[in-house]
Amino acid sequence: MSTVTTQQPAKKGGFTAAASNYIDERTSISTAVKELGRKIFPDHWSFLLGEVALYSFVVILLTGSFLTFFFHAAMTPVVYDGSYVPLKGVEMSAAMNSTLNISFDIRGGLLMRQVHHWAALLFVASIGLHMLRIFFTGAFRKPRELNWVIGFVLFILAMGEGFTGYSLPDDLLSGNGLRIIDGMVKGIPLVGTWISFLLFGGEFPGEQIVGRLYTLHILLLPAIIVALIALHLLFIVIHKHTQFPGPGRTNGNAVGYPVLPVYAAKAGGFFFIVFGVITLIASLFTINPIWNYGPYDPSPVSAGTQPDWYIGFADGALRLIPPGLEFVWLDRTWSFNILIPLVALGLFIAVVMLYPFVEAWVTGDKREHHLLDRPRNAPTRTAIGAAGVTFYAGLWAAASSDIIATHFMLTMEGVIHTLQFVVIVGPFIAYFVTKRVCLALQKKDRELVLHGYESGRIVKLPGGEFIEVHEPLDEYERWRLVSFTDYKPLMIRPNANGKITVAQRVRASLSRWFFEDRIAPVTKTELEAAHGHGHHEVDMGEVEEITVGEMNVHRETVGR
Amino acid sequence: MREKRTSKPRRKSGRRHPLATVALIAIGLAVTGGAYAAINSSTATADTRPVASQSTIEQGEKLFQANCATCHGMGAAGTSAGPSLVGVGAASVDFQVGTGRMPLAQTGPQAEQKPVQFTDDQVKALADYVASLGPGPSIPADHLTNGGGNAANGAELFRINCAMCHNVAGAGGALTEGKFAPALTDVSGVHIYEAMVSGPQSMPVFNDLNISPEDKRDIITYLKYVQDNRSPGGFELGSLGPVAEGLFIWIFGLGSIVALTIWITAKSN
Incomplete structure (x- = not known):
């Protein structure tokens, strides 16, 4: 509100000017507005994904507040006496009872529930896509490593929010989900049972868990998320937004629209678009029909019992682990069929979180990076990302192994074994294929820069030879293709004491792994040489031989 | 849909059958002896028995020899390709043939549903023939399968006994080795009842001591409720849950x- 009033020109005089003056004299808000209003945001569709997450979160907060007015977070047994006939007279917890009342007997309650749940799914999904964008464009590099970590913690917290929310209605589905968590916790040697009893206030399911999850869900986790979002956004303001390389865009500037008025209007409008899409989905499609699942009872389990999508990878890991890994040792049961997935997922998560620091160490790059990489220009990183995505996707798909089996008429065992292969071997295949594809695309870019694009015009030379004329790229397009950072493998150097440490060796070998196969960007000399050569008269292959042989001294190998 | 179409004409033809009066008296007797019927289900489900005559049994035998005996053997004694059908009862035949699962098109993890191969009269004749070979569960009476029971009780029983394979909303689910529990979204009440008493494919038998006929009726009532009432939240997305x-x-x-x-x-x- 105040931002709008202070923006009003004072010439009108009267009330507006007086009011804004009054506020400014007491808060000095004009400085902040001037500063923020001039913030520049580069324009690219993928830069809006984080905003989608933010807006979904706002939607979640709004609808969640509505739901808290009617939800009763207690496990006191009550007899349902609401409108839904197939549950009339059934004993259930107060939590389930109140959720059914929200769904059937409170005006707008079902829509609010569905908006809340769909928005939660979109929240985590948009965070995931946002993280992929950050990763594959290298936006996590200095100075943004810490912001990556903050964002990553937000992702984990969002999953925590999702899972606690999923468990609140105390229906059959959520109870089964909690039972799996209980089982995983109990699988931890020595302390597992104690932790489980602490969590559930005694033996599962007890009468405590819904109340406890509710406190986490509406108080603790949202508070931390809001604080971290604020920090996350503050860092964006401090660091300025990254941008894709392009004409006029350098590491030292940011090209785009200022927040006021254009960007604020766009972003504000976009909030309502996101809200609208979520509401549209929620009003047309059922989500989590707890009335089908009925109240929680430890004995029944429904076919197709799955967690919400973002917990799927953990469920999938449990489904993929082969049987027979449990044994008794030292008078205790060691459930390696629980421990191996737990450790594997923990390692995976840790690698994702720490990746920016690993890459910074391997490259030895201490510079700030405000220009994004095109994924092909960082082949090893892109390949690592693809391997990670494949690993995650395999685990994720495994959570729906039974649905895949029934809907594609396959055997469940076949699906499981295929996905075991995908999770273990798939990442390696994805790594090599992606790396080769990146290198090939870089090669194509090189050729485009050096020799132009095929114009489709065939010319007959005086000697009778036919050639296709290659047209040079325009400057803007060429700039996009040649401006990227080129890394070379680090040399092993002795330290001050004249020794080569183990860390140095590891670092050098990692660096070799990262940058051994690479295509160097076209240099100015190469470009001039290519253009001086009269490149568009001759066949591509011949030109390439000449330029590569003559000029490309530091281009090491391409592997083939 | 298919089951509804096939089951309705059967009831119609039942009314027009020459022996319908006898059947009507039998039903009347069965209803009058309500208390007895509630305890002894065989009486309650016996209303269609009088309709079976020597002629339908003979017709059924001919059909059986032409279509089923290859695997089930002459006299339904069973061969290495198919089990004996002595004592499986009319309910089993009406379910397997009436839903198109039998005659089997090909061997596989389990018999798949396909278009029904016989008319309702022929299915009836086959059922009568197999029922004549030995006592077994008969085709249930209408009042047990028309969905007039207690949906809440049925829903609870369904979650406890059925949902682990068929899914809480009857959307179906996977079993081992390519077998699966089919969706129950368009199965008729009669066929659901028959499946419970005969235990086709991988399904266990739920006999009358296990789940009483009234409880079976309640389960059918719940499934009919789910079939007839669309989700209050909008499109169900196949009722498949979070996936x-x-x-x-x-x-x-x-x-x-x-x-x-x-x-x-x-x-x-």
């Missing part, structure tokens, strides 16, 4: 959002 929801939000939710971000940023260029 369908996750797929939907990624493809259509996030997909449309990404399309909108492209639109928003493209306008300004």
Whole structure:
């Protein structure tokens, strides 16, 4: 509100000017507005994904507040006496009872529930896509490593929010989900049972868990998320937004629209678009029909019992682990069929979180990076990302192994074994294929820069030879293709004491792994040489031989 | 749909049958002896028995020899390719043939549903023939299968006994080795009842001591409720649970959002 009033020109005089003056004299808000209003945001569709997450979160907060007015977070047994006939007279917890009342007997309650749940799914999904964008464009590099970590913690917290929310209605589905968590916790040697009893206030399911999850869900986790979002956004303001390389865009500037008025209007409008899409989905499609699942009872389990999508990878890991890994040792049961997935997922998560620091160490790059990489220009990183995505996707798909089996008429065992292969071997295949594809695309870019694009015009030379004329790229397009950072493998150097440490060796070998196969960007000399050569008269292959042989001294190998 | 179509004409032809009067008296007797019927289900489900005559049994035998005996053997004594049908009862035949599972088109993990191969009279004749070979569960009476019971009790029983394979909303689910529990979204009450008493494919038998006929009626009532009442929340996405929801939000939710971000940023260029 105040931002709008202070923006009003004072010439009108009267009330507006007086009011804004009054506020400014007491808060000095004009400085902040001037500063923020001039913030520049580069324009690219993928830069809006984080905003989608933010807006979904706002939607979640709004609808969640509505739901808290009617939800009763207690496990006191009550007899349902609401409108839904197939549950009339059934004993259930107060939590389930109140959720059914929200769904059937409170005006707008079902829509609010569905908006809340769909928005939660979109929240985590948009965070995931946002993280992929950050990763594959290298936006996590200095100075943004810490912001990556903050964002990553937000992702984990969002999953925590999702899972606690999923468990609140105390229906059959959520109870089964909690039972799996209980089982995983109990699988931890020595302390597992104690932790489980602490969590559930005694033996599962007890009468405590819904109340406890509710406190986490509406108080603790949202508070931390809001604080971290604020920090996350503050860092964006401090660091300025990254941008894709392009004409006029350098590491030292940011090209785009200022927040006021254009960007604020766009972003504000976009909030309502996101809200609208979520509401549209929620009003047309059922989500989590707890009335089908009925109240929680430890004995029944429904076919197709799955967690919400973002917990799927953990469920999938449990489904993929082969049987027979449990044994008794030292008078205790060691459930390696629980421990191996737990450790594997923990390692995976840790690698994702720490990746920016690993890459910074391997490259030895201490510079700030405000220009994004095109994924092909960082082949090893892109390949690592693809391997990670494949690993995650395999685990994720495994959570729906039974649905895949029934809907594609396959055997469940076949699906499981295929996905075991995908999770273990798939990442390696994805790594090599992606790396080769990146290198090939870089090669194509090189050729485009050096020799132009095929114009489709065939010319007959005086000697009778036919050639296709290659047209040079325009400057803007060429700039996009040649401006990227080129890394070379680090040399092993002795330290001050004249020794080569183990860390140095590891670092050098990692660096070799990262940058051994690479295509160097076209240099100015190469470009001039290519253009001086009269490149568009001759066949591509011949030109390439000449330029590569003559000029490309530091281009090491391409592997083939 | 298919089951509804096939079951309705059967009832119609039943009314027009020469022996319908006898059947009507039998039903009347069965209803009058209510208390007895409640305890002894064989009486309650015996109303169709008088309709079986020597002629339908003979017709059934001919059909059986022409269509079923290859695997089940002459006299339904069973061969290495198919089990003996002595004592499986009319309910089993009416379910297997009436839903198109039998005659089997090909061997596989389990008999798949396909278009019904016989008319209702022929199915009836086959059922009568097999029932004449030895006592077994008969085709249930209408009052047990018309969905007039207690849906809440049925829903609870369904969750406890059936949902682990058929899913809480009857959407079906996977079993081992390519077998599966089919969706119950368009199965008639008669066939659901017959499946419970005969235990086709991998399904266990739920006899009358296990789940009483009234409880079976309640289960059918619940499934009919789910069939007839669409989800109050909108399209069900196949009632498959969080997998369908996750797929939907990624493809259509996030997909449309990404399309909108492209639109928003493209306008300004």
